Amino acid sequence: MTVTRLTLDLDALARNYAVLRDTAGVEAAPAIKADGYGVGALEAALRLWDEGARSFHVARLTEGETLRAALGERTATIYVLDGPTPGSQDRLRAARLTPVINSLEQAAAWDGAAAIHIDTGMNRLGLTAAEAATLSDRPDVVLVMSHLACAGKPADPMNALQLERFRAVRALFPQAPASLASSGGIFLGRDYAFDQVRPGISLFGGGPHDRPDARISTVVTLEAAILQVREVPAGETIGYAGAFTAEHDLTVGILAAGYADGVPWSAHPGGVVWFEGALRRMVGRISMDMIAVDLTGCETARPGEMVELLGANLPVDNAARAAGTTAYELLTRLSTRAERRYVVGR
Ligand SMILES: *Cc1c(COP(=O)(O)O)cnc(C)c1O
Numbered sequence: 001m002t003v004t005r006l007t008l009d010l011d012a013l014a015r016n017y018a019v020l021r022d023t024a025g026v027e028a029a030p031a032i033k034a035d036g037y038g039v040g041a042l043e044a045a046l047r048l049w050d051e052g053a054r055s056f057h058v059a060r061l062t063e064g065e066t067l068r069a070a071l072g073e074r075t076a077t078i079y080v081l082d083g084p085t086p087g088s089q090d091r092l093r094a095a096r097l098t099p100v101i102n103s104l105e106q107a108a109a110w111d112g113a114a115a116i117h118i119d120t121g122m123n124r125l126g127l128t129a130a131e132a133a134t135l136s137d138r139p140d141v142v143l144v145m146s147h148l149a150c151a152g153k154p155a156d157p158m159n160a161l162q163l164e165r166f167r168a169v170r171a172l173f174p175q176a177p178a179s180l181a182s183s184g185g186i187f188l189g190r191d192y193a194f195d196q197v198r199p200g201i202s203l204f205g206g207g208p209h210d211r212p213d214a215r216i217s218t219v220v221t222l223e224a225a226i227l228q229v230r231e232v233p234a235g236e237t238i239g240y241a242g243a244f245t246a247e248h249d250l251t252v253g254i255l256a257a258g259y260a261d262g263v264p265w266s267a268h269p270g271g272v273v274w275f276e277g278a279l280r281r282m283v284g285r286i287s288m289d290m291i292a293v294d295l296t297g298c299e300t301a302r303p304g305e306m307v308e309l310l311g312a313n314l315p316v317d318n319a320a321r322a323a324g325t326t327a328y329e330l331l332t333r334l335s336t337r338a339e340r341r342y343v344v345g346r
Pocket of ligand 1: 031033057081147181182183184198199200201202
């Protein structure tokens with residue numbers, strides 16, 4: 001019997017890719033860092049390549065190496081967002097990776113084809129406009145990029161400010177294609193699309209603006225079996241530290257999923273699951289291997305029944321909010337212990 005099951009719908013991934021690419025109207029270069037947001041970087045990348053993706057973004061050198069090996073003979077540009085970190089040059093070359101230059105030190109340490117990352121206000125990685133200007137005669141700049149800090153909030157004035165700053169700097173590199181938008185930016189309008197967009201979260205089912213979006217299909221479904229059903233009398237506590245007290249008599253299902261399966265410890269209180277047509281609350285602290293949920297009044301609550309923790313009925317953005325975290329963190333912490341099933345319909 002499968003007790004914890006992760007279903008990863010690669011057809012939904014393909015649909016999301018088409019939506020994101022068509023909305024932007026330009027090349028879509030998937031961001032498949034952190035094992036493809038937990039979905040499986042190699043499975044995701046191979047399917048996206050079949051759907052037409054020819055450029056990818058990863059965070060780390062090792063992610064780029066693994067992806068290059070998986071792609072084999074398939075041609076693709078793989079950008080490494082960390083850039084040419086000290087000592088990485090030989091390996092970047094060996095795997096034919098394209099580093100993203102984030103500083104003048106990195107610019108000096110790399111003499112091949114590269115992307116240039118301009119900081120337009122996030123103050124994370126990237127060159128200032130003045131620093132970028134000193135590189136404008138570099139012949140091997142294959143992409144000029146920046147990253148939006150507030151793309152999840154369309155009304156935030158930071159978006160327009162970063163757009164304006166990016167336009168000014170990219171003019172220094174008229175030959176190079178430009179890229180600004182991640183998932184959120186794609187839905188801010190075509191002004192933000194430039195020549196390439198870099199979707200991540202919305203490929204994998206998260207809404208572009210931190211809430212479910214009808215245009216984006218569910219990719220990840222996480223289900224756990226009920227291991228035991230017990231009656232908990234009013235006044236009894238449930239789980240570690242006695243952190244939850246039954247306010248009346250409860251029927252409680254103990255599920256085979258805990259923080260080692262990607263249910264955040266912060267999910268209590270507030271976390272929910274989907275069973276018998278409704279959301280049910282988590283009761284008691286999250287254990288490593290189990291959670292308790294309130295199934296009072298459910299007629300089919302019995303061992304072996306599967307309960308949805310993420311999926312079409314409980315979108316990742318909503319599950320994340322209830323658990324006090326984000327869709328990004330939920331997905332990137334998905335279980336490696338659960339049984340994984342990839343859905344491929346065609
Ligand atoms: C992670 C990342 C992306 C993808 O962002 P999403 O919000 O997941 O779509 C794009 N660009 C850069 C630089 C990133 O770090």
